[in-house]
Amino acid sequence: MLLHALDFIGTFAFAISGIRLASGKRVDWFGAYIVGLVTAVGGGTLRDMLLNVAPFWMLDGKYFLVTGLALLAALVLKDRLFRLGKALFLFDTIGLGLFTVVGISKSLAANLPFWVCIVMGAITGSVGGLVRDVLLNELPLLLRRDIYALACIIGGLVYFGCRQLQLSPGATELIAASVVIAARVLAVKFHINLPVLNSVEDKHDEQS
Amino acid sequence: MLLHALDFIGTFAFAISGIRLASGKRVDWFGAYIVGLVTAVGGGTLRDMLLNVAPFWMLDGKYFLVTGLALLAALVLKDRLFRLGKALFLFDTIGLGLFTVVGISKSLAANLPFWVCIVMGAITGSVGGLVRDVLLNELPLLLRRDIYALACIIGGLVYFGCRQLQLSPGATELIAASVVIAARVLAVKFHINLPVLNSVEDKHDEQS
Amino acid sequence: MLLHALDFIGTFAFAISGIRLASGKRVDWFGAYIVGLVTAVGGGTLRDMLLNVAPFWMLDGKYFLVTGLALLAALVLKDRLFRLGKALFLFDTIGLGLFTVVGISKSLAANLPFWVCIVMGAITGSVGGLVRDVLLNELPLLLRRDIYALACIIGGLVYFGCRQLQLSPGATELIAASVVIAARVLAVKFHINLPVLNSVEDKHDEQS
Numbered sequence: 282m283l284l285h286a287l288d289f290i291g292t293f294a295f296a297i298s299g300i301r302l303a304s305g306k307r308v309d310w311f312g313a314y315i316v317g318l319v320t321a322v323g324g325g326t327l328r329d330m331l332l333n334v335a336p337f338w339m340l341d342g343k344y345f346l347v348t349g350l351a352l353l354a355a356l357v358l359k360d361r362l363f364r365l366g367k368a369l370f371l372f373d374t375i376g377l378g379l380f381t382v383v384g385i386s387k388s389l390a391a392n393l394p395f396w397v398c399i400v401m402g403a404i405t406g407s408v409g410g411l412v413r414d415v416l417l418n419e420l421p422l423l424l425r426r427d428i429y430a431l432a433c434i435i436g437g438l439v440y441f442g443c444r445q446l447q448l449s450p451g452a453t454e455l456i457a458a459s460v461v462i463a464a465r466v467l468a469v470k471f472h473i474n475l476p477v478l479n480s481v482e483d484k485h486d487e488q489s
Numbered sequence: 490m491l492l493h494a495l496d497f498i499g500t501f502a503f504a505i506s507g508i509r510l511a512s513g514k515r516v517d518w519f520g521a522y523i524v525g526l527v528t529a530v531g532g533g534t535l536r537d538m539l540l541n542v543a544p545f546w547m548l549d550g551k552y553f554l555v556t557g558l559a560l561l562a563a564l565v566l567k568d569r570l571f572r573l574g575k576a577l578f579l580f581d582t583i584g585l586g587l588f589t590v591v592g593i594s595k596s597l598a599a600n601l602p603f604w605v606c607i608v609m610g611a612i613t614g615s616v617g618g619l620v621r622d623v624l625l626n627e628l629p630l631l632l633r634r635d636i637y638a639l640a641c642i643i644g645g646l647v648y649f650g651c652r653q654l655q656l657s658p659g660a661t662e663l664i665a666a667s668v669v670i671a672a673r674v675l676a677v678k679f680h681i682n683l684p685v686l687n688s689v690e691d692k693h694d695e696q697s
Numbered sequence: 698m699l700l701h702a703l704d705f706i707g708t709f710a711f712a713i714s715g716i717r718l719a720s721g722k723r724v725d726w727f728g729a730y731i732v733g734l735v736t737a738v739g740g741g742t743l744r745d746m747l748l749n750v751a752p753f754w755m756l757d758g759k760y761f762l763v764t765g766l767a768l769l770a771a772l773v774l775k776d777r778l779f780r781l782g783k784a785l786f787l788f789d790t791i792g793l794g795l796f797t798v799v800g801i802s803k804s805l806a807a808n809l810p811f812w813v814c815i816v817m818g819a820i821t822g823s824v825g826g827l828v829r830d831v832l833l834n835e836l837p838l839l840l841r842r843d844i845y846a847l848a849c850i851i852g853g854l855v856y857f858g859c860r861q862l863q864l865s866p867g868a869t870e871l872i873a874a875s876v877v878i879a880a881r882v883l884a885v886k887f888h889i890n891l892p893v894l895n896s897v898e899d900k901h902d903e904q905s
Contacts, residue, residue, distance in 0.1 A: 300686070303632065303686060304686045306628060306632075307628070307633055307685055308628075308632045308633060308685065308686055309632070309633060309634075309682060309683040309684060309685050309686065310683045310684060310685075310686055311638065311639055311683050312629075312631065312632030312633060313632075313686045315631070315632060315638065316632065326539075330538055330539070330746055331742075331746070331751075331752055331755075333541065333749065333751065335539075335541065336539055339539075339601060339602075339605045342604055345604075345608075355686070356686075393755060394755075396758060396761075400761075411832075415623060415831060415832065416619075416623065416629060416632065417628070417632075418627075418628055418834065419834075420722060420724075420833070420834055421728075421832060423728065423731070424719065424722075424724045424725070424728030424729075424731060424732065424832065424833075425723055425724060425725060425728060426725075430727065431727055474725060475725040475726045475727050476725060476726060477723055477724065477725050477726075478716070478719060478720045478724055478725065478726055478728075478729045478771070478772075508894070511840065511894060512894045514836060514840075515836070515841055516836075516840045516841060516893065516894055517840070517841060517842075517890060517891040517892060517893050517894065518891045518892060518893075518894055519846060519847055519891050520837075520839065520840030520841060520894075521840075521894045523839070523840060523846065524840065534747075538746055538747070541749065543747075543749065544747055547747075547809060547810075547813050550812055553812075553816075563894070564894075623831060624827075624831065624837060624840070625836070626834065626835075626836055
């Protein structure tokens with residue numbers, strides 16, 4: 282029940298983040314829907330393709346409906362929705378934590394080694410936003426604000442730490458998702474970033 | 490026989506649309522061939538990867554040959570080919586209709602629910618052009634001119650309407666493909682478009 | 698043993714080429730790692746997805762470790778690494794030759810027709826660099842400097858020529874990889890390029 286609610290919130294928030302970026306790019310309603318959908322389901326779809334199983338959205342139409350709700354909300358609330366910066370950020374981060382844990386659990390069920398599961402969790406959480414940025418011709422945020430994918434990996438390590446401690450699956454998933462969320466919230470709040478890779482060309486680029 | 494001819498025409502037209510966009514981007518002959526090929530087979534390839542079956546072009550080399558013919562036509566006819574605007578648009582639209590129906594039929598054969606089949610039809614018809622635009626660093630046309638993917642979805646709904654009416658598979662496919670083609674032709678002829686998603690930043694963007 | 702060393706060198710060189718392009722784009726360390734990783738494993742991953750087998754990097758963590766070493770080298774050596782232009786080019790070309798041959802051999806083992814194997818070899822060798830360029834918003838090098846993918850295809854044809862001559866698998870792979878490497882080295886050394894696809898718009902584009 283709680284999981285369903287969190288899945289709903291995560292999908293909605295990811296779809297909104299896609300629609301938000303699409304607005305301001307001469308994209309029409311249907312285009313915005315597609316960007317929202319791809320942001321919400323892109324990571325899980327790549328995970329399922331790599332795992333050689335049917336994409337999760339084929340088995341449950343709710344992801345298409347939730348994306349439709351997100352588009353409706355964007356059309357009705359307009360700029361007011363996008364001004365909810367902090368609430369949206371929290372939703373997006375909850376989605377990240379949840380999707381990461383879903384990705385790890387699904388990979389574990391496929392008997393993959395733990396480090397592959399962690400990679401799959403990071404793919405589930407972050408590839409949707411990557412595809413969103415590529416479709417809209419932006420330099421992917423993921424490459425610039427590392428704490429995004431890095432938070433997934435920290436959460437993944439905690440996930441396997443909890444399993445070593447023989448915690449129940451439910452507790453493990455809850456703790457790992459919380460760590461992902463906390464890592465990202467703290468990183469943003471305290472402006473924690475990995476350094477930028479420097480090069481000679483970099484300085485030129487900064488000026489342009 | 491007719492299906493083979495339509496498949497040929499659709500592949501050729503999609504390849505030409507890729508090569509046309511590639512010209513004027515300092516892309517060489519082989520690069521143009523690759524863009525044409527990806528435009529023609531990209532949608533069906535993603536569909537087959539999602540369906541977990543071997544990509545269709547592995548089983549039949551003709552798609553590579555038709556793309557070669559498209560490159561040859563582009564090299565021989567040069568700008569004259571690209572000035573055939575209306576004929577090319579019609580070819581491209583025929584390809585869209587045909588590819589959509591092929592995608593739906595192949596998904597039905599895999600026993601997927603009807604709404605997944607419709608999504609697969611739209612993927613088959615429109616993802617090739619999406620990849621073309623991403624490779625060439627353009628904001629995907631699909632996101633701006635909605636009647637493209639929307640036509641696939643309308644055709645898909647008609648497809649399942651025809652099945653409900655117990656029409657023969659051949660008639661169903663013919664009608665659905667015709668609806669896709671008609672929807673797009675009418676939308677372009679009468680400038681029917683979905684509204685653009687507005688935002689504050691949008692106005693700034695329009696000026697740049 | 699030699700194969701392992703060559704695989705190591707190829708992965709390292711491909712990762713460096715990704716990290717090199719990422720630097721100068723306001724990408725942070727982790728983002729550079731991701732670009733390097735995707736460059737190194739992208740081609741083989743698409744090949745394995747098309748072949749419907751588990752991605753090769755799931756079975757062996759060394760590709761993640763080698764990419765980490767490449768990032769470390771880039772951080773320690775900084776611009777000095779990127780000034781090793783010729784050595785890097787040679788590494789990159791060795792990687793191209795090796796990856797192409799690995800792709801062909803893996804496809805042959807899956808009983809695919811020879812022309813599909815050649816396509817798979819080219820995908821294995823060149824798609825990583827394509828994804829690198831798409832992620833970093835560059836017009837893919839592959840589309841502009843044809844001898845890249847074309848070298849893979851020439852090597853693939855030689856591969857099957859050697860098989861017709863009943864050469865041993867080891868000799869076949871060695872000769873084919875050498876041909877890929879030689880084709881690219883000679884093309885770069887003597888400035889051999891396929892002509893650019895011309896169009897009216899092209900001339901405008903050149904000036905901008």
